[in-house]
Amino acid sequence: MTRxxxxxxxxxxxxxxxxxxxxxxxxxxxxxxWDTGEMLMLGWMDREALRRTLTEGRVTFWxxxxxxxxxKGDTSGHAQYVRSAALDCDADTLLVRVEQIGAACHTGTRxxxxxxxxxxxxxxxxxxxxxxx
Ligand SMILES: [Zn+2]
Numbered sequence: 205m206t207r208x209x210x211x212x213x214x215x216x217x218x219x220x221x222x223x224x225x226x227x228x229x230x231x232x233x234x235x236x237x238w239d240t241g242e243m244l245m246l247g248w249m250d251r252e253a254l255r256r257t258l259t260e261g262r263v264t265f266w267x268x269x270x271x272x273x274x275x276k277g278d279t280s281g282h283a284q285y286v287r288s289a290a291l292d293c294d295a296d297t298l299l300v301r302v303e304q305i306g307a308a309c310h311t312g313t314r315x316x317x318x319x320x321x322x323x324x325x326x327x328x329x330x331x332x333x334x335x336x337x
Pocket of ligand 1: 245308309310315
């Protein structure tokens with residue numbers, strides 16, 4: 205039996221309670237443009253960064269290299285305004301849907317995944333026609 209999908213959102217207190225942080229006390233946060241579905245970037249949050257993100261309307265990360273909190277856009281103007289958030293099935297990854305102003309990547313590209321595509325062997329669903337057929 206599968207359970208009916210959970211429809212009542214958790215409060216931020218419940219999410220902070222349930223979130224599972226890794227051995228460094230951090231949680232990976234996937235940041236997605238809320239309306240287009242673009243994958244913008246991935247950052248890390250400790251409990252305090254998660255609390256700020258869920259309660260302040262702006263995405264806050266923990267910088268592992270600088271050992272400090274940072275809010276996207278405070279220096280660049282490329283802010284991320286929170287629209288919704290969800291923990292994954294085992295509560296160890298966060299998805300934040302945002303309105304991204306300008307570039308999400310510090311290199312100036314719209315997303316962190318724009319600059320380095322990789323050639324892959326594409327899989328085809330059984331029965332799917334050959335490309336160009
Ligand atoms: Zn980037």
